[in-house]
Amino acid sequence: MIGLREWIDLPDLGVAGLRAKIDTGASTSTLHATEVVQFERDGRPWVRFTAHLGTLVQLRHRHCQAPLVAVKTIKSSNGQTQTRYVILTTLALGDRTWPVEFTLTCRKAMRYRVLLGSRALVDGQLVVNPALTYVQDKPTLPKLLGVQ
Numbered sequence: 001m002i003g004l005r006e007w008i009d010l011p012d013l014g015v016a017g018l019r020a021k022i023d024t025g026a027s028t029s030t031l032h033a034t035e036v037v038q039f040e041r042d043g044r045p046w047v048r049f050t051a052h053l054g055t056l057v058q059l060r061h062r063h064c065q066a067p068l069v070a071v072k073t074i075k076s077s078n079g080q081t082q083t084r085y086v087i088l089t090t091l092a093l094g095d096r097t098w099p100v101e102f103t104l105t106c107r108k109a110m111r112y113r114v115l116l117g118s119r120a121l122v123d124g125q126l127v128v129n130p131a132l133t134y135v136q137d138k139p140t141l142p143k144l145l146g147v148q
Helices: 118-123
Strands: 005-010 015-022 029-041 044-054 059-075 081-093 096-105 114-116
Touching: 005 114, 015 044, 029 059, 029 081, 044 081, 059 096, 096 118
Parallel strands: 015 114, 029 096
Antiparallel strands: 005 015, 005 081, 029 044, 029 114, 044 059, 059 081, 081 096
C-alpha cells in the first residue's frame, strides 16, 4: 500500500530523494525535464535532458541520458495535447524496484516534479490509500552519487 505522495528514486538516472504524487487519473508517469534532445547511440535512439528535482524552494537538477522508448501524444488534464518523449527507467519505491515508462515534460508550474500514473501502479502491484502520505520508507538502495 502507498499513500497519495511517496518518496522515490530513479537509480538508472542517478536520481535519489524525489517526492512523487500518485495520480491514478493519469495512465502514464511523468518526470519534469527540460532541454530534451534526441540523439543516436549504437544505432539506437536516446534522449538527453535536464531532470529538475527538489521543490520550488530547494531546486536541484541533474543532466541525464536514457534510451528513447517512444514519442507519444498526451492529452493533459487541461485538455491540451502535447508530444512527449518516453523513456523506460527503474523506479525504486520503498524496498521495491521495477521498470516504469516516464514521459518527459516541463512541470515548472507544478508542485510535484514527478507523477506516478496508473500503469506504474498496476505494474508495481500497488494499492493507493489517498488519505495517507509517505506510507513507504525512502527507498533502501545504496546512496546514489553525483545528485546535484
